[in-house]
Amino acid sequence: MLNRRSLLASGAALLAAPSIVKAQTVVGVTSEEIKIGSIMPYSGPASAYGAIGRLQQAFFKGVNEAGGISGRRINFLSLDDGYQPPKTVEQTRRLVEQDRVAFLFNTLGTPGNTAIQRYVNQRKVPHLFLATGADKWADPQNFPWTIGYQPSYRTEAQIFTKYMLENDRNAKLGILYQNDDFGKDYIAGVRDVLGARFDAVVKTVSYEVTDATIDSQVVQLHGSGVDCLLTAATPKFAAQTIRKVHDIGWRPKMHFLTDVSISVGSVMNPAGPEKGVGILTAAYLKEPTDPTWQADPGMQEWRAWMVKHMPDADQTDGNFVYSYGVSKCLMQVLTQCNGDFSRENVMKQATSLNNVAIPTLINGITVGTSASNFHPIRKMQLAKWDGKTWERFGGLIEGANV
Amino acid sequence: MNGFLHQVIAGIATGGIYASVALALVMIYQATHHVNFAQGEMATFSTYIALTLVNAGWPFWLAFLATVAISFCLGVMIERVLMRPVANASVLTHVGVFIGLVLVVSNLTGWVFDYTVKPFPTPFHDGPLLGGLISGHELGSTAVTLVVLGLVFLFFRYTRLGLAMRAAAYNPASARLVGVRVGWMLALGWGLAAAIGAIAGIMVAPVVFLEPNMMLGILLYAFAGALLGGIDNPGGAVIGGFAVGVIENLGGTYIVGTELKLTLALVIIIGVLLVRPAGLFGRVVLSRV
Structure with a gap:
């Protein structure tokens, strides 16, 4: 029977519920799994980039088959935004508020990430290794929870x-x-x-x-x-x-x-x-069609992985090379977390990468971050168009210190 | 001085693009008294059809003619299927249908032909002329635009069908009373506009490269050109298109900088329309009530 007392009681229970969840454990992490969210343009004008998300799904599946990370399996939720910022916002809210992911990884596109940057920083959700070349992701003063990946x-x-x-x-x-x-x-x-x-x-x-x-x-x-x-x-x-x-x-x-x-x-x-x-x-990436990388151990590792986990995929598509590298980079962060997947620690480890070698980066280019350096990759090698292909030449050049 | 001349020539070359699309806008306006926002997207779709035929090994001009014919049929079909049911609805309803058409055709194009940028072949000599300021293709396509302009002019001026179409657009009730089949005139207008759009697309694509949003900006400039010259006057619209091309180049280079060149072109157009609402060459229509 609905009376004033029961209404008050259920109301109080409702109010108390969120705090119970919060107190329970670290967001997005249980003793069995860690939830990671991502947003990709699987449809729409930029759908060619969907390849990046498809590789990541296969990648974390492979990680789980090999025993997961720190005793937990990775629950990777990769949603489609069709490269439309309003959709990106909607999907991000879903990941953060409904699915309650531990953090966001490799969300793609400058307009979409711009639309969600303020929100995820207010919520203090790590927003790691964005798939865009804009420079504004390196702004630790104003957006300490957002960090890019590729050279800007x-x-x-x-x-x-x-x-x-x-x-x-x-x-x-x-x-x-x-x-x-x-x-x-x-x-x-x-x-x-x-x-x-x-x-x-x-x-x-x-x-x-x-x-x-x-x-x-x-x-x-x-x-x-x-x-x-x-x-x-x-x-x-x-x-x-x-x-x-x-x-x-x-x-x-x-x-x-x-x-x-x-x-x-x-x-x-x-x-x-x-x-x-x-x-x-x-x-900064090894080009899969470049014959000089044929015998390169890093690319051989990538090819072997592709054959095993994505046998039908097109190995000339550079998106797969990119995606494999950034996924390896995330695994380094998770390994460094050493079982503590709280949002604070994930962000701390993502910004303390010390010259991490990634097999698909041009040899000599490494990933390095610190509390003040939010530019993970800062070196590149020049290449010249010879009428048929891009031919790399010269040494690695590093961006300026500003 | 040399730079000035170069900007004028480059402006005429770009203006030729606007002029060809402006003609399609004039066509649909003459036939229906509406401006079809989806004209650009429909033209892009037609251009992909042409590319598919050329890639299948058809000779260029045969593919060209086939595309024009297919586009004509598609245009008629769109009028019969989409516009006919709302023929008596308000203008806003039509605008809604046009906007829907933009989205549907544009996404359909991307879905069927994908979003990568594609080169498009030209039937003309493809080398640079005049030190690269204009290409053989740009001269050829300007010639094609002028031929189409001539045909449109002759059609409306000297054929009974053209007269009937104009009548159907200006005064459907009276036209119907004297025996013009107004419904079919509208469908014919849509078909012809789609056909002219296809020609424009095929002529534009070798210059700007083919991708689903190829006409996005061009339609805007073409619309401006058509209004400037007078949207009921094919010759005026073509001159307007060329004028917009030259104005934006000179304005962008010497007056306001590239960031504001579109704005400048539009301000000039508004200025002209304030003084001459029917456009520079438009006919002022007086109706007795």
Whole structure:
């Protein structure tokens, strides 16, 4: 019978419930399992990246079959956001509030992660090794629970600028950039290295994603007298740039291309492979089609893993190389946790990685983090387009210290 | 000075893209008195059909004609299936259908043909001309745009069918009374607009590369060009398209910088429309009530 007393009692029980759960144990961790959440674009325009999530599901399944970590199995929940930020927010709330995961791992995409960064930091949920190249994930003062993974666009721009100055102290650089966070990271990186000389050395020109072509911008840069070019553009516009630069007879001394747009299939070949000869980019992963890695132990480990756990997957897809590496990196964090999977300790261990070797990173590049360094990978090697493939050359170059 | 000339030529080349899409907008407006927001997405879908045929080994111009014919049929079908049931509904309903069509066609394109950027072949000489400022393709496609413009003009001006279509759009009730089959005129208008859109897509794709969102920005500029020149005047719309291309280049380079060049182009258009609401070459329609 419903009366005032029973109503009060059940109300009190409801109010007390959350605190019981909280007091019970560390969030997302029981004596048998640890719950990890992730968000991937399994559908929609960026669905090619879904490969990353598929490998991770197979990876943690493999970990569980081999006995799990510290006596616990990994319950890996990887949800689809279709690369739409509102969906990312919805799925994140589900993972954090309903599934109550211990932490988030490798959530993909700059717009989606931007949408959830404040929320997960307010909730103090570790937001580890995001799959995006934006530089803003390294902001321990304001967002101590978020940390990136791959070299940021800004680091890449620093490396390009260092290389340019090494080869020609008096070079003048033109930057063609997409007018958003992605493009502006490159300007910031060049500025990091040039400092006060920036305005004297650099000419920047922007384009909008709604522009039909970048012809006007290329003509403008060419006319401004710069002799080197940095193209921070998404694939379609990068292909247009490569073609236009070639067609107007401009031969920049050095033409740097963001590693977002180095796909042979969707940039170099559409632009005309011969038109891009000599273009430079930077790499940190071992490219699965590069024959020089054929006998490399790291890549052999990856291939053996692929054959065993994902026999039907396409081994020329670089997403699998990336995903395997970042998953190994997470395992290092979990091993360092040594059984204490509280959110504080997970974050502490993720930011105390000491030169961790990852089999799929170019030899010599390691993962290193500290309480003040939220840039796990800071070195890259340059590569040159020879008309057929990207050929690596020279030593490793490290980003600037800012 | 050299830079100025280069910007003008590059602007004309880009303007040619806007002009070809603007023509498709004029077509649908003449036939239905609506502007179809999904025009760009439909054109992109048609372009993928053309690419599929070319990749299957068809000669370019045969694939071109087949695509135009297929697009015409698709356009008629869309009108019959989607627009017909809401023919008497308010304008807002139509806008809703157009927006839905944008989403459906765009996602369908991505789902069927995937999202990677693809090169598209050109039937014209593909080398750079004038020191790379314009390519053989850009000249060829401008010629194609002018031919289409001529055909559209002749069609509306000198054929009975064209006259009937205009009548059906301007005054459906009277047109029906004099024996014009208004419903079929609308379907025909959709078909022709889709066909012209397909031509525009095929001409644009070699320049900007083919991907599902190819027309996203272009449609905006084309719309601006059509309004500038007068959306009921095919010639005016083409000139408007070229003008927008040149204005945005010169404005972006010399006046406001690249960040504001779209804004500048739109401000100029609003300015023109304030003075001449029907566009530079549009006819002012007076209706007696």
